[in-house]
Amino acid sequence: MPELMLDGRALRVAEGTSVAAALALGGDGCSRTSVSGQRRAPLCGMGVCQECRVTIDGRRRLACQTLCRDGMNVETQA
């Protein structure tokens, strides 16, 4: 059961949970804030639409294509 940090809060999820699923479980479901200030969230769930870009350990990743790992730091404000 990996435990990650989501916007500064600890979240424990089942093995095999995607970061996109973790966002829905432990946050507001959103992955980032757009240049025009809108909160954006996963849409296609298969790595195509690019909506679920999220900062993981300081780098931009696709939440739907990334599995949660223990100690991962996920930030959705940028």
Next chain:
Amino acid sequence: MADVIVIGAGIIGAACAQALARRGLRVLVLDAGLPGATAAGMGHLLVLDDNPAELALSQYSLQRWREQAPALPDGCAYRSNGTLWLAADAEEMAVAHSKYLNLQAQGVACELIASSALRQREPELRKGLEGGLLINGDGILYAPATARWMLDAPNISQRRARVSEVDGNRVRLDDGQWLSAEAVVLANGIQANDLCPELPIEAKKGHLLITDRYPGTVTHTLVELGYVTSAHNATGPSTACNIQPRPTGQLFIGASRQFGTTDPQVEGWMLAKMLKRATAYMPGLAQLNGIRAWTGFRAASPDGLPLVGQHPQRKGLWLAVGHEGLGVTTAPGTADLLVAQLFDETPPLAAQPYLPQRFLKEPVYA
């Protein structure tokens, strides 16, 4: 009704409409919503000096953009960030040097950058490049927003309509309705051939990719000097490194050129070739996320210069087409040339190199 009908609401049609409206004319702009160049391009404002006419039009237009810049809304994303032309070897550095002398002589602010200084200016560039040429007054803008801003004027009305026929100063819409005005301006890029098959306009397909936001990675628009020697002059498919930072921190990565196709599909092999070319100059790009890729079509004329002026065999029809990849840059100059000719005034720069009769024979009317 309108004094002038403009066909095409891209950057060229918009600039012409704005200039005409500022002369007090009532302008009707018709646009069919077909894909073109304005919404697909990089919005790079650059001085090019492949020939004196190209330099004259781009230099004049850059000056006009700089004058207009304070009036542009934030959404137009205008920045004067300069273009840094990259020389990969001694031969390209010699090209940079001769461009430098030519541009200096014409009063264009620019500086040669030595190999050692290149990575101080742009730390993400690979080691071992020969040097560069920085054109200080070049810039960028977001062309679709700029075209919308230009068209937002009391004298300008806009209509979504497809023109099926032009007859001098009259146009027929695809619902059969005829509209007429004192003059009709054709500014619809690659679609110009549909209405005037005699025009020598060829579509050149281009791919473009945009990355996620990486602020501070790149400062100038970075273009390989091979862009002038290879991409512009080649007859087959070609790519050139062209990296542009957007104000959002995103990066545009281009550029490609293909002939003989109007299929807008993104082609994987071409996109891959283009990105590989860019990473040859900036290896770190390979670690960034690309979030969208798309294509567009440049409306190219045989000599690379636009056609600006009255159609020599169709009185009342004025042309502002064939700008290839330089339409955003040369929109203000094109509009000023067109308006001066329409009003029979002395234009701010010699109109002759851009007159349509160089391809269409001499006028048949007095």
